[in-house]
Amino acid sequence: MKRQSPQIIELTEYQSKLFDRDTIPESVGDKICDNYAKEIEIDFPTRKTQYKWQLKSQGIVGNIPITPQFHIVIRPKVPIANLFGMLEYAYKIKINFPQGQIECESLEQVYERLANILAHKILERCRKGLYRDYLPKIEKLAYIRGRIDIRQAVQKPWDVKLKCHYNEQTGDIEDNQILAWTLFIIGRSGLCGESVSSTVRKAFHALQGFVTLTSFKPEACIDRTYHRLNQDYQILHALCRFFLENTGPSHEKGDREMLPFLINMASLYEQFVAEWLKANTPKGFNVEPKYPVKHDKDYSDEIDLIIRDIETNEILYVLDTKYKAPDRVDSRDRHQIVAYATAVNCKNAILIYPQDLKQPLDIKNDDIQVRSLKFSLDSDLHEAGKTFLTSLLPNTLP
Template sequence: MTSTAAESVELVEHAPAVSLPLAGAAGRALAAADIVDAVPDPYTPGRWSLRAGSKVGAVAVSVPGADTPVTVRVTPKVPIARLFFLLGYSLDPQGGWRDGEVEVAEHRDLLPALAHTVERQVDRALRQGLLQGYRATEESALVVRGRIREAEQIRRRFGMTLPVEVAYDEFTMDIAENRILRTAVERLLRLPGVPSDVRRRLLHQRSRLADVTAIVRGRPLPAWQPTRLNSRYHHALHLARVVLDGSSAEHAPGGLRIDGFLFDMNKLFEDFVTVALGEALRGTDHTSRMQDPHHLDEAAAIRMKPDFVLYGPDGTPCAVVDAKYKAEKRGGFPDADLYQMLAYCTALGLCEGHLVYAKGNAPHAAHQVRHAGIVIHQHALDLDQEPPGLLTAVRTLAQRLVNTPRV
């Protein structure tokens, strides 16, 4: 008896694999898109073994010939409110964005919470009306406005007087900030799993932004600069960027389409740890660099990029940190991380290195490397604790980095 293909798949981040009935095209699409680990069940045709990794969110897989798309939802192990704290702090550590502002308590799933939060932030941004600003415009016109683009006039018009190729600054609502918000709202309205009440409010926000041009999918987002004039937009713009960056690409071989939103918990944890360490060290005589490029070998052929390098007052490296959001192996932390940190310490001339995990067997472990004089520390940051406790743990680690003995 052939089982009916599932229309909705519910998985938990880093949980054991589950076997589910799934159309072959959908299973192959999930495997190729690196959304989840998907392999066909060798013993039961029509079933696939699915296991979620560190990507969380929701995607819809539209398979040719199927009446409805297959929706895959991956739930994070971290509480939703805590996830949004990590996200908010990483985006704007000094902006005062805390649990009370993101208002996610009523939503237990990631995508509804994200859609709700974006809509609330957009509403706050637009409460005083749409921001206006100057936008550089180039066009063909029947009257002279701004300056004439002489080279374009000659190239396009061959000596004709009209129309005139002109360039000017237009005072308009169709500026980068509003375009990013409009595009994020449009994006959320197309995602699966947005609650009906949130969808209605998003439609209202779209109507407020009706005179703003959405960004064509695949085009880069326009640049904007945080200023006093657009300060009420900051939180909404940060979240809108998260929505647009986390949108999965469409895949259309043979009419197949995958559309959705995914968070990479690896990157989220790494961003939080590095940003929080930088904030904890603000005001000291030390400086820090994130994703700091170096080379392992003298010929500069082997590149490496530690997550966080701390420099002393004399400008030389004094500590190195790598953040690792991943499940432990049964016997302890994965050995590959230790080898990587050993390479960092060797290349930077440090006698200590620090690995920070989302969880661990113990709050702290240390390994003395034989014949090298290098100690590799492994720290476990408990994400289940409240934000003040998280930040206190990071500050404690930051102080340890400052006190790291020099070679």
Template sequence: MTKDKSIFIKNIYYMLSYAFTTLKESVYDDIQKESFENIHNLFAAILAKGIGLQLKQGLYREYINRVETLPVVRGKIDMPGTIRNRLGRRQVVTCDYDELSENNLLNQILKSTVFLLLRQRDVDEKYKAELKKEMLFFSEVDQIELQHIRWSDIRFQRNNRTYQLLLVICQLLIEGSLLTTESGEYRLASFVDEQRMSRLYEKFILEYYAQEFGQRLKGFSSRALQIPWQLDDGYDALLPVMQTDITLTYGNQTLIIDAKYYERTLQTNFDVQTLHSGNMYQIFTYVKNKEAELEGTGHQVSGMLLYAKTDEDLVPDNVYQMSGNQISVKTLDLNQEFPEIAGQLNKIVEDHFMVMLPDAV
């Protein structure tokens, strides 16, 4: 059984809505009220709404370089091409120019992902019909080979920031797809792979605390921070960056949370189950270096491994006292209605910092 089978499909929507606050806009209200049988219908619904909103604002356009043979000069004359035209006695000019075009990578990814969804049997016809109508406005946009997309090259700025949520949905869909051997066409898997869900899980928890506590509890912060190595001589060549998933700070206390989304929470050695050793070493290292950084300030630093619950019988819920610091291991059950998930997250902060969330969810 794949891991996201134990997560209500609607909860992935809520996780996305915290990770990308665009989903909280009124245009997406109808999605909140729907029930979804599979994740592809959820993503199809979000894309249909989001692309519709983007069409009202206008598709993103950017300058694309073109070299074409034209009857009149446009842009710069390409001399080698123009000389070849003259030698061939053609009364045309080869021009090198930039054209503002909708046929750019962002729109190409959207179109290609939509056509991937349209080929899937488990996507409801109502979503397919809406997406097909929207694709009429993409007639000038090319489809591209999905496996060749280099996601790391995509940059968002002021003019295309509204595409960020849509491109994340596309990436989740494309990288969770399988290639069939018989027809050579893409077939969507019934799950999103563990690595992608892990990133969403981390960002969801970070943004949940930032929005629910950080915006309503004065002095509370939720950030993903880097922790500097506390070195005796300052020599840090080849040392890895210590980047926390979530660092919660309130008053004179800091709680560093490492969010872990695994198919299996525990490791087994010689039939003995234990926590993943690397996870424990990592959070301990974060805590001790942060404590050393704040030495003399009276600040207390603790750590937590927050695992997404699996179908394993043993559910970690432990608190350890290690070298003067508290290191806890908790489990977040995503297989519940969202208010219950919010309650679990609230309780972590309320118990640790001894505070109550104003107007709690």
């Protein structure tokens, strides 16, 4: 029996949209309120909303299966090609695509394309042989292997089995377990077509005989050690981080439930700008994301970005990304970045927006210069970055 396609309603991030009363069952509205209040602002049909449903995405994009029969798809304002470019930088997904091969028309296609790449790369690594490492093991054996536990042997001389400590080479290690868990999560997303789903299943089954299925958080993919024998795992774990960070968890229990796929655009914008600047800022400067700052003994925080002079070690700029497009800088944002600059004794504070403000900021706050600058997402990302750098560091670029 063919599975019935779910009802889908579409939103665009940060844009309110009205729906007829009979479009959304009240039980679905309750589930949105209960489970996705932070992601979606929802007003039930009242006189205020002309007796219609009113929904607004709060800066997230992706797919939410509210029930198996009812899904919400949230489209980004950013062109899909640029969203793909942001993901490449933010997650360090360095893949040399042939011209025209990364063209995608929707976020679901981006997800599917990356899932296909990951599955094929895992299958390729399985054909070569999975990376193996030595893990410590303790086991009672009838023969000596490695180092024996002398104390136990003396205390229990009648025990014919000796407690041995040894190292065993195995492929059932974190490097490979992360791959298996990610493929399992992708398989539950429901976002891939049959062709890609088949490849994902094939890659998962190729790992199953060698790897224990263990759950991992996206942080497990960061700051791992790579060397000659597992260097190709770096791109695999970068892709895994993308899927683990943006897929699930489901609010429903059970293996058959589909998982939501959601990208927080403010967080992605921050990561993208940081990685783009790290890759393209001229020599002589060091870009440091997530810089910790302590305001007093009871309150610490993180600055999105700082730029430091390598020679003098002086912090020249503090930068804060704001994924929004107001007419003017919010006073709270201005006070916040001034506090950051004061805490690290910096004279230049920059607020970064994806669009020009109608009333841009360029003021002196005591001895701190506070400016708003644009790193656009509407056109070519590299050119937008160069324009931003020219505004930020006008005397350092060729």
